């Protein structure tokens with residue numbers, strides 16, 4: 160069977176600049192793809208690369224789409240090379256949506272999803288806070304919306320400044336709240352030790368520190384993961400399925416952040432997660448409702464349901480009308 164293939168580039172402006180140790184991110188670009196089968200059923204997918212995490216670049220993804228014929232086969236989809244993980248995700252998701260057409264099951268069995276792109280009950284989601292002191296007055300509204308887990312970026316300001324804000328933030332959070340810190344690899348070893356020492360003072364609220372050191376510092380993170388109460392989660396270090404496997408084989412048994420939309424083939428991700436019972440946190444790449452639906456479906460299948468999903472990111476964009484997809488075609 161062949162599928163009629165079309166694609167549309169998409170650019171969405173963040174409501175506020177996303178500041179991380181990688182820099183400032185203002186526009187989220189991605190590619191929406193559409194497959195149409197011979198029964199005129201449509202399946203949508205999203206290619207949302209993050210090249211500084213190790214996926215292909217948007218240009219490489221666009222070049223791949225441009226060189227494809229207008230009619231493609233499932234074989235061509237399942238042989239997309241591993242150096243195009245966001246393309247693997249986007250095309251396989253579109254194919255899977257076609258295969259399950261009409262089966263609009265809520266992807267999170269334990270949650271009532273009234274709309275596919277509406278957030279599931281917030282306790283299942285972690286809300287991403289603005290960096291720096293903006294976090295101090297941002298968490299309350301999100302708490303009112305139902306979030307109980309929050310993530311805050313560190314490694315973007317002077318460490319003394321951030322430690323002072325951290326102390327105010329964690330003391331102001333209610334006892335039942337959980338806090339995640341994400342350094343995006345921006346700390347050195349001694350800064351990571353200072354953060355972990357401070358986090359250990361609040362171990363009941365601290366869930367983990369994400370990617371404290373650079374990807375090249377795997378041994379250092381493995382060492383730190385055995386020295387403190389506060390857990391460490393790898394993110395950039397395990398961005399693709401190949402990296403997930405390598406980290407596991409090198410002895411990582413801590414938390415793995417999985418961003419399905421840039422990890423690669425969903426079928427290969429299922430294989431890895433079912434083979435190794437890893438402690439996974441599923442995380443958004445600021446995709447649209449199309450990529451989110453496919454990513455949440457994988458989270459529903461593969462997560463242990465004991466960690467909030469890193470998909471509390473809708474408040475970083477204008478809330479789109481559901482008609483935006485039709486406007487692309």
Ligand SMILES: O=C(O)CCC(=O)C1=CC=C[C@@H](O)[C@@H]1C(=O)O
Pocket residue numbers: 177179209285286287310341343394441442443444445468469470471472
């Ligand atoms: O994981 C989450 O809670 C939300 C998504 C998120 O934090 C990120 C998504 C994509 C790139 C990064 O800026 C950031 C991350 O490092 O996890």
Ligand SMILES: [Mg+2]
Pocket residue numbers: 341343369370394395416
């Ligand atoms: Mg991260």
